[in-house]
Amino acid sequence: MKNAAVGQHLLSGALSGFAGAILLQPLDLLKTRIQQGDSVNTTIIWCTTKDILRNEGIKGLWTGTSATLVRNVPGVALYFTSLTYLRSIMAKSPYFSAHQQHSRDSSKTVLPKLSSQGNLIAGATARVGVGLILNPFSILKARFESELYAYRSLSASLLSISRMGPSELMRGFVASSLRDAPYAGLFVVIYESIKRETTYFIPTAYAAGIHSFSAASAGAIATMATHPFDVVKTKMQVRSEDRYRGFTTTVMRIFEQRGAAGFFDGASLRMSRKILSSAIGWAVFEGMLLFMQT
Numbered sequence: 001m002k003n004a005a006v007g008q009h010l011l012s013g014a015l016s017g018f019a020g021a022i023l024l025q026p027l028d029l030l031k032t033r034i035q036q037g038d039s040v041n042t043t044i045i046w047c048t049t050k051d052i053l054r055n056e057g058i059k060g061l062w063t064g065t066s067a068t069l070v071r072n073v074p075g076v077a078l079y080f081t082s083l084t085y086l087r088s089i090m091a092k093s094p095y096f097s098a099h100q101q102h103s104r105d106s107s108k109t110v111l112p113k114l115s116s117q118g119n120l121i122a123g124a125t126a127r128v129g130v131g132l133i134l135n136p137f138s139i140l141k142a143r144f145e146s147e148l149y150a151y152r153s154l155s156a157s158l159l160s161i162s163r164m165g166p167s168e169l170m171r172g173f174v175a176s177s178l179r180d181a182p183y184a185g186l187f188v189v190i191y192e193s194i195k196r197e198t199t200y201f202i203p204t205a206y207a208a209g210i211h212s213f214s215a216a217s218a219g220a221i222a223t224m225a226t227h228p229f230d231v232v233k234t235k236m237q238v239r240s241e242d243r244y245r246g247f248t249t250t251v252m253r254i255f256e257q258r259g260a261a262g263f264f265d266g267a268s269l270r271m272s273r274k275i276l277s278s279a280i281g282w283a284v285f286e287g288m289l290l291f292m293q294t
Contacts, residue, residue: 017076127184179229219278
């Protein structure tokens with residue numbers, strides 16, 4: 001991609017990440033609070049919400065927003081930009097290009113088109129790569145949302161985590177990767193497929209509506225397929241006990257405490273968050289690109 005195109009993608013992705021973070025922080029906060037505990041009682045969404053409102057007021061639902069912005073604005077910008085860059089490179093390959101995807105592929109987009117295999121690989125690679133770079137900020141975000149820490153500032157909190165060494169900075173990365181690789185790969189494949197079919201059957205639909213509907217549908221399917229790893233990741237990043245330091249020991253602990261149901265704590269909140277953030281994020285991203293490039 002040319003420098004101008006990179007700038008457009010970074011700007012569009014950053015705006016997308018900003019919008020999602022500000023609007024949907026309460027869902028992220030509630031999900032983290034529910035997933036951090038061992039007891040089944042913490043899965044009651046309404047009780048958790050009432051506790052936050054009673055103790056912190058309405059603004060309490062936006063606790064951790066600054067940490068979310070630090071993680072999500074550059075994260076979404078880098079993800080969308082790297083995803084588009086990978087897709088533009090892979091589109092030159094006869095194996096990954098979408099030349100076989102026929103006359104239906106008239107979707108309202110300015111993004112490179114790939115085969116399903118290409119979209120799967122590009123989505124997974126971009127998401128895990130960005131996750132690796134920003135994992136310390138993911139830990140920061142989770143701990144600011146949790147009530148188990150009394151962090152006061154972003155810089156002091158990040159310094160505190162850094163002092164504990166590389167293993168602490170990368171804590172939960174394996175679980176994040178096991179969640180993000182299939183999620184992002186499935187998401188891009190499903191998103192592009194639904195977008196293509198919707199454009200074919202409803203050619204008069206607005207581009208923003210197609211992007212939002214396709215992203216929301218893809219987000220819902222990919223979220224449920226990967227949610228157990230989100231629970232493991234949150235436990236590892238916010239709990240300090242030894243039993244939550246390793247991936248295997250965390251999985252065993254969750255199963256001992258809650259059984260199979262424990263791996264779906266907060267699933268409805270993450271589902272709601274992902275549906276809305278996907279719809280907002282991809283509509284803003286592709287909408288901004290269409291606006292700037294056409």
